Amino acid sequence: MGNLGVGLEEEADGEEEEDAARGTDAAREMDAGATGGELVRDQVVSTGSSSSRVIVHLDLDCFYAQVEMISNPELKGKPLGVQQKSLVVTCNYEARKLGVKKLMNVRDAKEKCPQLVLVNGEDLTRYREMSYKVTELLEAFSPVVERLGFDENFVDLSEMVKKRLQRLQSDEHSAMTVSGHIYNNQSINLHDILHIRLLIGSQIAAEMREAIYNQLGLTGCAGVASNKLMAKLVSGVFKPNQQTVLLPESCQDLIHSLNHIKEMPGIGYKTAKRLEALGISSVHDLQTFSSKILEKELGISVAQHIQKLSFGEDNSPVTPSGPPQSFSEEDSFKKCSSEVEAKKKIEELLVSLLNRVRQDGRKPHTIRLIIRRYSSEKHCSRESRQCPIPSHVIQKLGKGNYDVMTPIVDILMKLFRNMVNVKMPFHLTLLSVCFCNLKALNTNKKGPIDYYLTPSLSITSCSGKRSFKMKDTHMEE
């Protein structure tokens, strides 16, 4: 927390040419590297014999605040908070130094820091766009990029490291150096191939951060380790705008540096509560707890998964995220208690969503309405109803000429009345609309199958299929 931003900003001045060259080098290398692995069902299967991976986790610094400072450079140097409703959802480091925390109430934040400048961050458009620019930049290094939220990405560097290693003579290993910090200040063993591979990973991570800064103006942290869990944990060790590599010998130290199991990614609020009820609060508690009893309490799947996590074991692959699987827009409010009011809010959400769907180009085949009902204190649970989008409506989605709003609003209001008895008093605090089940437009290149999937011919075949597998609620009149 007390760390000052060092590194990228200072390096950027003197090394611009060299960095640009590095960036293109990396991109070219990756193009060649694409033949080194086979793409099988959305999962890249490494052709290497080694099962040891090199993973990087990249985490942008206070992302929304950075985007706002790029949009309005006058905000730079001032304590800045990004506000959604009554919350400061994130803030820059100037504000953090003055005591503002993430997800702090606006009142508390202003009290702590009266000079705090607030900008509204309820419209995520610019954040989302910048977020995908970062992911795309990383994909130019290696196609295996997994997004986590808008501000984090994992990249599997194993293939890239392998290629760089092949170019090195073994006597050149002795000239290898790390980029950034080494967790625990652990000594490097240049005769240890795992160390060498992770060092190369740290150099690639530095190139990635440099490219993100030079091309997009964003700073962030990186962590390099042999799996996603440890890469994520180690990326946060030196905090703004720095990077850290974890060598295998320090893995247990890092995992035990967590003060509570809730800090373990993958152990959320619910599981942490249940574990606490079993007297498990530290990583060590979880490591040494009876597997049998844990399986009985949490189910075999969760139990085995989190107990592996407690040892720092995580064999989950870096799964390429690709384009989003859903688009949604939501709005929360104090009170919505009439159907007319709900319809207006739904229409607002829909306008933005239709723009996004049009830009994306793919067609959603399912629509969902989500509500949150007012409840005094309980854990705010949501309810949803979804249905297929009629094919004649799907057709209209791309072109702005036709009124596609009306039929979709009609569908959404039917879903609404299916959930909410409008003849009885109600009190909602959130409405959300989601488009999902996105399908690519048919390029119709060739092949007999394409014939059946052609949009103009899909009415009969689709409705036929649907009557068999209709999991969505039927919305007939």
Next chain:
DNA sequence: TGGGGTTAT
């Protein structure tokens, strides 16, 4: 407590 996202059941 916001405005998003994902996967598993």
Next chain:
DNA sequence: ATAACCC
């Protein structure tokens, strides 16, 4: 359709 997880 919900519940869990992530940010």
